[in-house]
Amino acid sequence: MSCWETIADYGLRSIGIGERLLPRSDFTLCQQFVLIGSGMIWNIYFGVLALAFGFFMSVTVALGKGAQSPWLRKPAEWFIFLFRGSPLFIQFFLAYEALVLLPRAGIDILGITIETSWTTRAWAGALFVLFLNTSAYAGEIFYGALRSVPKGDIEAADAYGMTGWTRFRRITFPTMLRLAWPAYTNEAIFLFHATALVFFSGFPAWQQRGDALYYANYFADKTFNPFVAYPIAAFYFICLTLLLIGLFGLINRRLNRHLPAERRKSMKLRPQLIR
Amino acid sequence: MFSYCTDPASLEGIAWLSCYLTTGKHFAFYGSFGTVAILLLITAPLALAFGFAGAIAARSSFLPVRWLGKGYTAMVRGVPDIIFFLFVPIALDQAFEWTRHQVLCPDWDQPVRQGSDFVVCNAAKLPLSSAPQWLHEGYGFALAVLAFSVVFGAFAANVLFGVMRAVPRGQLETAEAYGMTPRQSFWRVLVPQMWVYALPGLSNLWMILVKATPLLFLLGVEDIVYWARELGGSKTSAYAYPHPDWRLYYFLGLLVFYLMLTKVSEVVLGHLTRRLTHGQATAGGEAQRRAAA
Numbered sequence: 001m002s003c004w005e006t007i008a009d010y011g012l013r014s015i016g017i018g019e020r021l022l023p024r025s026d027f028t029l030c031q032q033f034v035l036i037g038s039g040m041i042w043n044i045y046f047g048v049l050a051l052a053f054g055f056f057m058s059v060t061v062a063l064g065k066g067a068q069s070p071w072l073r074k075p076a077e078w079f080i081f082l083f084r085g086s087p088l089f090i091q092f093f094l095a096y097e098a099l100v101l102l103p104r105a106g107i108d109i110l111g112i113t114i115e116t117s118w119t120t121r122a123w124a125g126a127l128f129v130l131f132l133n134t135s136a137y138a139g140e141i142f143y144g145a146l147r148s149v150p151k152g153d154i155e156a157a158d159a160y161g162m163t164g165w166t167r168f169r170r171i172t173f174p175t176m177l178r179l180a181w182p183a184y185t186n187e188a189i190f191l192f193h194a195t196a197l198v199f200f201s202g203f204p205a206w207q208q209r210g211d212a213l214y215y216a217n218y219f220a221d222k223t224f225n226p227f228v229a230y231p232i233a234a235f236y237f238i239c240l241t242l243l244l245i246g247l248f249g250l251i252n253r254r255l256n257r258h259l260p261a262e263r264r265k266s267m268k269l270r271p272q273l274i275r
Numbered sequence: 276m277f278s279y280c281t282d283p284a285s286l287e288g289i290a291w292l293s294c295y296l297t298t299g300k301h302f303a304f305y306g307s308f309g310t311v312a313i314l315l316l317i318t319a320p321l322a323l324a325f326g327f328a329g330a331i332a333a334r335s336s337f338l339p340v341r342w343l344g345k346g347y348t349a350m351v352r353g354v355p356d357i358i359f360f361l362f363v364p365i366a367l368d369q370a371f372e373w374t375r376h377q378v379l380c381p382d383w384d385q386p387v388r389q390g391s392d393f394v395v396c397n398a399a400k401l402p403l404s405s406a407p408q409w410l411h412e413g414y415g416f417a418l419a420v421l422a423f424s425v426v427f428g429a430f431a432a433n434v435l436f437g438v439m440r441a442v443p444r445g446q447l448e449t450a451e452a453y454g455m456t457p458r459q460s461f462w463r464v465l466v467p468q469m470w471v472y473a474l475p476g477l478s479n480l481w482m483i484l485v486k487a488t489p490l491l492f493l494l495g496v497e498d499i500v501y502w503a504r505e506l507g508g509s510k511t512s513a514y515a516y517p518h519p520d521w522r523l524y525y526f527l528g529l530l531v532f533y534l535m536l537t538k539v540s541e542v543v544l545g546h547l548t549r550r551l552t553h554g555q556a557t558a559g560g561e562a563q564r565r566a567a568a
Binding site: 081082084088090091093094097098100101192193194196197200213216220224225226227230233234237238240242 | 353356362488489492493504
């Protein structure tokens, strides 16, 4: 079987298109590359959606934590503490067990039955956990940036007569984003890495549709040889990380475009590793 | 454990719960918290040592060593740590067995990899198949500790490599001016001064290490996650203490445990940071001096 046929058979296997059975013996390098690459679809799906939804949630959380009123501040603080203080692995398990307990038949609200069984599936349940998790981490980052918005910027906005929403939209928010961006890039990288945990943490891979690490683990278990499958998965993740750094670097350039050249902080190629 | 626990079926309420929570399996569950503590206590210093060696290697003037150090520090940068946790224990295990195989059975003529099997001679197996059960478990745990140390050593090497460059250049120039050799100025000036710069990075690393401990479960160690799943699963009336699926409550317990652990770590590390910045020529030290004055 040529490699093109393998790509046709297994290229979209992780989303259920193509050959139904996974290869069982005599694995070729091509099969491993294709199937693990196919699993990356899920990693990108989880990462992109959690990041996109999480962005709005995290700005909200950051504003909440920076608010004067304890009614807004306390919930935001607790939310951040809860999700930053506990392991993601435990959060996945806990969420799965909680979602399993929802009534099987669905919940009846005003005569309309709301299905619940889909929440225990990885595409929804794990995405939800990742979304909350990244919101908390990014919320803390944005909160820190919010507090380091230069006083002069706010005063200048006041002098122009800007208040409330206008001031936030045109001064506070862009500056906050600019200051937080390098740290946020780091968080995005970690989020994509964290997506590799999903299928090891309670959420079952339905019909063997898993992510890159799920397939890498499958091959390593079958061949009892970790030296091929895991490096392939690592290779894909390195590519993904480089792509992310490039993309976020472009956005960073745009966020900093109004600054004089010497004050522009170019993104470091050596991102911090610490979440 | 208690005298009234002989017939669990007849118990109710608090009495039932007190008996339920003191069964042998529950004590194994409580003991597994010790496993986590042991992992943390062994891994933290070992990872620091690995990281220190990695950082020194990355600064070496000898090119191959520098490449080795740079490669080690770069390895965690683009790859999820969980891949290493899955990879390192098997890879190490096979490396050990293969080395022993080469040494102990030189006249073995079959290949080590036969299709999808990894076959070494009996004398090279680790641990030996005749070894007692605790040795098998201990070996698995040791591999897990080693995997954690290697991965977190790479993280620590990143932190320490950056920190060694953060020590003000003037300090090292002064050392050189006093006629210290590079080795002397490294050990007598740079290393003692770098810790205060390293503390934020290292405390962060400790937090990540704490939050990575449940991954022990994936390495096949009987840790708290293993027992929480085991004990929480629904038990039919064939068991002495039947109950429905309680895994949610067990995991809630673990969540609270981790929240407390991270909270305590945060407080202790905050305290340590204040102690170490005292009197240092950094912004933090300056702020402390001003506040006191």
